[in-house]
Structure formats: structure tokens, C-alpha cells
Amino acid sequence: MTMRKVDFSGSYFFVTTLLLLLPLFVSTKAAAAASGLFIFGDSTVDAGNNNYIETIPENRANYEPYAQNGFFQEPTGRFSDGRIIVDFIAEYAKLPLIPPYLQPHIADFSNGVNFASGGAGVLSTTHSGLVIDLERQLKYFEQVRKSLTEKLGAAKAEEVISEAVYFISIGSNDYMGGYFGNETMQQLHGPEEYLGMVIGNLTQAIQVNYKQLSFSFSMLLVKIVLIYNISVTKNCMRKAPENLVS
Ligand SMILES: *[C@@H]1O[C@H](CO)[C@@H](O)[C@H](O)[C@H]1NC(C)=O
Numbered sequence: 001m002t003m004r005k006v007d008f009s010g011s012y013f014f015v016t017t018l019l020l021l022l023p024l025f026v027s028t029k030a031a032a033a034a035s036g037l038f039i040f041g042d043s044t045v046d047a048g049n050n051n052y053i054e055t056i057p058e059n060r061a062n063y064e065p066y067a068q069n070g071f072f073q074e075p076t077g078r079f080s081d082g083r084i085i086v087d088f089i090a091e092y093a094k095l096p097l098i099p100p101y102l103q104p105h106i107a108d109f110s111n112g113v114n115f116a117s118g119g120a121g122v123l124s125t126t127h128s129g130l131v132i133d134l135e136r137q138l139k140y141f142e143q144v145r146k147s148l149t150e151k152l153g154a155a156k157a158e159e160v161i162s163e164a165v166y167f168i169s170i171g172s173n174d175y176m177g178g179y180f181g182n183e184t185m186q187q188l189h190g191p192e193e194y195l196g197m198v199i200g201n202l203t204q205a206i207q208v209n210y211k212q213l214s215f216s217f218s219m220l221l222v223k224i225v226l227i228y229n230i231s232v233t234k235n236c237m238r239k240a241p242e243n244l245v246s
């Protein structure tokens with residue numbers, strides 16, 4: 001994914017990628033099972049969910065030259081020549097590769113699962129109908145929670161959920177496709193208003209989920225690493241290419 005710097009008629013416009021990384025894999029017990037890893041976001045972290053939805057080829061990565069470094073035998077749907085960042089995090093945490101949620105027959109969610117979808121944004125209007133937007137990703141997470149509860153019982157399921165690491169990488173598509181690629185949107189909303197919508201909805205999504213999660217999870221949120229406002233510069237590009245998808 002390429003981060004574009006954009007000029008927006010003199011006002012700062014933030015291309016936002018939010019990484020919520022709770023670095024909690026550390027365990028004092030050497031052989032203890034690692035926590036799960038739950039992933040939300042766009043093509044930066046999609047492990048193949050878009051292979052299972054109706055979409056356009058640009059939103060998929062299940063063809064060459066993807067995967068050309070040979071780590072995977074064939075293109076998997078990752079927008080990469082091999083692994084993506086969450087694969088390395090999983091490896092570091094001694095977890096298996098985290099499967100895309102829509103892959104059939106996932107036997108066990110206790111290691112976490114990946115809900116990300118290439119092209120997705122925070123707003124449901126971003127690449128609408130062609131991606132799994134954040135709201136839907138969070139609904140899927142609720143289903144995983146229910147499934148864990150049925151399988152493991154409430155107490156154990158809550159333990160899995162609260163000890164898990166949550167990784168979110170999303171936001172750039174709301175600007176590239178959702179705003180620059182949509183004249184109607186630009187007419188309806190000024191840049192700052194639109195920015196407020198993206199940040200507002202992202203904040204809301206995290207807060208709603210956060211309230212539903214257990215107390216121990218909310219304590220752990222103190223450790224959030226927030227990388228926000230990655231690219232803000234005037235006088236660069238006037239307009240990002242419309243077909244840029246991340
Ligand atoms: C463009 O934005 C408008 C207004 O939000 C929305 O209704 C429409 O679906 C968007 N168009 C595309 C192609 O996403």
C-alpha cells in the first residue's frame with residue numbers, strides 16, 4: 001500500500017491508519033499458550049477474506065504476481081509478495097497463521113481470526129458493496145464470540161477474548177476511494193466534516209466494542225499503541241488516483 005500525501009485546499013487532511021496493537025504476548029510461563037490475535041482492517045492486513053465475497057479483481061490478491069517470494073505456494077489473497085505484517089506478529093507470538101474469517105471450516109477461533117477486507121474503510125459508503133466494511137467486521141467478531149462461548153463456555157470464552165491482541169489497520173480507503181474517488185461525497189461533505197465522520201465512526205466502533213468486552217480487556221487497553229495521523233502534508237498531490245485501493 002502506498003501512502004499518498006494530499007493537499008486539501010489548504011486544510012489539513014489526515015490519511016489515517018490506525019494501528020491498535022496491544023503487545024500482550026509476553027508471558028512469564030515459557031510454554032504457556034499464546035493469546036489469540038484478532039485482526040480488523042483493509043488490504044494491509046487482509047489474509048484472503050475477499051476471495052469469498054463478490055467483488056472486483058482490484059480488491060482481490062489471489063493471482064500472480066502476489067505471493068511471488070515463494071513463502072506461500074500460491075497467491076492466498078494477501079496483498080503482498082509473501083506474508084503480511086500480522087503473519088509476522090503471529091509467528092513472533094508462536095501462533096499459527098491466523099486464517100481469514102470467511103475461509104470455510106475454521107475449527108477453532110481461540111487463536112484468533114482475521115476479519116480484514118481489501119478496500120474496506122471505516123465508513124460503509126467506502127467501496128460500498130465490494131468489501132466487508134468495519135461494521136460488518138465487528139458483527140463477525142460478535143459471531144466468533146458467540147461461537148467461542150458455545151464451544152468453551154462463557155468463562156473460558158471471555159478469557160480468550162480478554163487476553164487476545166486486537167490489531168486494526170484501516171482508514172486510508174475512506175480518503176482515497178471513499179472521498180477522492182467519489183465526486184458526490186466531495187459535494188456533500190467538506191474535507192474537515194468528512195474527516196470528522198471517519199474519526200467519529202472509528203472511535204464509536206472501538207468504544208462500542210470496548211464496552212461489551214470484559215473489565216480485564218478495558219484495563220489492557222491502556223497499553224494501546226496509537227499511530228494516527230500518519231500522513232499530513234500540504235502542497236503535495238492535489239488528488240489521489242481514484243483506483244488506489246489499500
Ligand atoms: C458516493 O457517495 C455517495 C454519498 O455518500 C454514496 O451514496 C454513493 O454510494 C457513493 N458512490 C460509490 C460508487 O460508492
Ligand SMILES: *[C@@H]1O[C@H](CO)[C@@H](O)[C@H](O)[C@H]1NC(C)=O
Pocket residue numbers: 123124125196197198199200201204
Ligand atoms: C458516521 O458516519 C455517518 C455517515 O456514514 C455520519 O452520518 C455519522 O455522523 C458518523 N458518526 C459519527 C459518530 O461521527
Ligand SMILES: *[C@@H]1O[C@H](CO)[C@@H](O)[C@H](O)[C@H]1NC(C)=O
Pocket residue numbers: 228229230232233
Ligand atoms: C500529526 O500531524 C501534525 C501536523 O503535520 C504533526 O505536527 C504531528 O507530529 C503529527 N502527529 C503524529 C503522531 O504523527
